[in-house]
Amino acid sequence: MKNFSLMRISIWVYLALFFSYLLGPLVIMSVTAFNSPGFPRAAPWECLTFEWFSALFQDERILNGIKNSILVGVGTVTLSVSMGLAGALMLTQIWPKLRATYYTIIIAPILIPGVVIGISTLVFWDRVNRMFGLDADSFLSNGLFLTIIGQSTFIASYCMLVLVARLQRYDTGLTEAALDLGATHAQAFRKVLLPFMRPAIASAAVLAFLASFENYNTTTFTFGEYPTLTIELAQKVRYGITPAISALAFIIVLLTVFAALFNEAHIRRKELVAAARKSATVEELGSGNFRLPGFLSSNTAAVVLVVVAMMTIAVVGSATVYSPQQCIADVKEQKRMETEVRIQELRQRRADEAARRAAEQADQAEQEPAVEAAPKPSNNSGFGGVFAPGALQDDGADASEEEPEKPGNDSGFGSVFDPNALQSE
């Protein structure tokens, strides 16, 4: 028994570690969206701010990227769901000897690296373009077209897998019955098969859209004039990161959580309704007024959903009235003071050193201490001037007075100020 409880504990510890690896980064990233320093960080906490959200919504490139992503997404969903459906239907009908080969071919794009798919799409359509003797800016080398084609190559395989799973439970007798009763093939397809496949088609479409939205490897070769949101994000992240990206991530995380909770609540509610229907008496069912369970009753997901929604509304509401200017000014002032103290120390140390050196070399060169001493009084007048020798020492990092913790100088000053920053917490 003791052994058993030990195992339980270790399982829970393992689960906790695993999920903190999985969710911790997202939580920390979300937190950085509300912290005021220009470099995304969760600690030290400075000021609660919403400015990164407004910075995000003023960013032309991000907005343009979202627009392109939606365009590409719609095209990819249409193309890959229809190709996936056709592929799945074909799988049930194809000549048995060919089936294994055919399955390997349509499943292969999942395993081919996205980079390879992007390159092959680019190369192939470039060649087709040239074969037709079209210009370099024709329809076939258009970024939108290439991206949709490239993404659909492998997203259709995902769709096919989802659709095949549902198609396996389809009774082909239904189609035959419809045909016997005089329906045309198109009618039998539209009125019998399609309604049966609808749930799978819906989930395939959602899957396809999300896969298209977050794709980077393929799109990075094909996007041309239509950078999607993911491409824009990657370029921003590679050339300097700001908390505005965290803000975007926070919005996406929130939307995902909403969607997941909503889906969960919906499923749970269906189960509850089914259970209530089962336990209701015949009279209640007949009269149609049996008691349906409330949306929130014994539905944890729905409760959480409502709580999250309220919290979001509260945060957005407070964001419109809250101004962090005072706090930011305070922190700036505090940092300035800290910097000054540090510089004073530095100068003291340097003065000591200079004095010692001067004492050692007093007989060698008499004008040297004079030279070193001369610039110092002039430094006292301007704060930035005092800073200059320090900045020069730290491999010329461009440290300005206001932002001593800019990411650019993490080589020198980041570490110098780190312990200090921790103290202030």
Added chain:
Amino acid sequence: MPQFLKEYFNRNGIGLGSVMLGLVLFWTVGLIIMPQLSMLDFSFRPNLPPPEIGGPKDLYTLENYKYLIFGPEGGSQDYNAVDLRVFYRTLIAAVLVTIFNLMLCYPIAYYLAQTKGNHIRVLALMLIIPYWINEILRAFALRIIFGETGILNNVLVGMGVFDTPFDFIRNDIALYAGLGYAYILLMIFPIYNVIESLDRNQIEAARDMGASWPRIHWRVVIPYAKPGISSGCTMVFMLSAGALAAPQILGGPSSLWFTQLIYQQFNDNSDWPQGAAYAVVLLVTCILLVLALMRLFKVNMGDIGK
């Protein structure tokens, strides 16, 4: 018209049948087979300016593959040490990431599949949510954590583990963590699917016979879950060897991933044939490695993707 085509159109009708056939042919031939062949063909051609393509200079050559192995012609070294090392390192690292993911995910998949209860749904939900966050943003989140002034360094320095911040990015720790992080779900789901169908009585029987937990896993669960494990490993290996976003964001400045070389050939050097040759090498090597491992562990191709 051949017999099977006639049958096919009888079964599906002319209109619907040709739409279906058209879509499938477009997908398999136009999107999958032709582009790959075209890339293969392209990789054997010299890098020419557009007007000269198809001209007398456009002959097949092994130049692009020679470049990967021997480096630029007349170079000082016998072998293209830089690119080959990147290639080798990418493969080794992808294998390590796969093994790390397998060890991390097997217990979770087993736990999720063999435990009943409401909290399992919550855990599954928590697994799926990070997967729908953009790949770039996930890498970005790890970069915030592993940065020089990131939270991990703050904690470690604060606890006195290190005196100065440790550079996780330059040491590639951030990269490996990011790659492992990105593909956790692809490892868990196939294993979960297989273990879920394992009859619990088999485990109980083994336990009644006196087998210890490690032995039960080794002799009962793992042999049963082999198709799931191999399909998870295949996907994680292929995806991490072909990853581009994580190495670009989390990789150290001096260390490259092989896909980054391909990217450079295409975008910075605009040497498309060279890039295509590198892509072919990557694809073929990965497929051969996967096939060899599947032969070694006696798994069939048909089990993949289930």
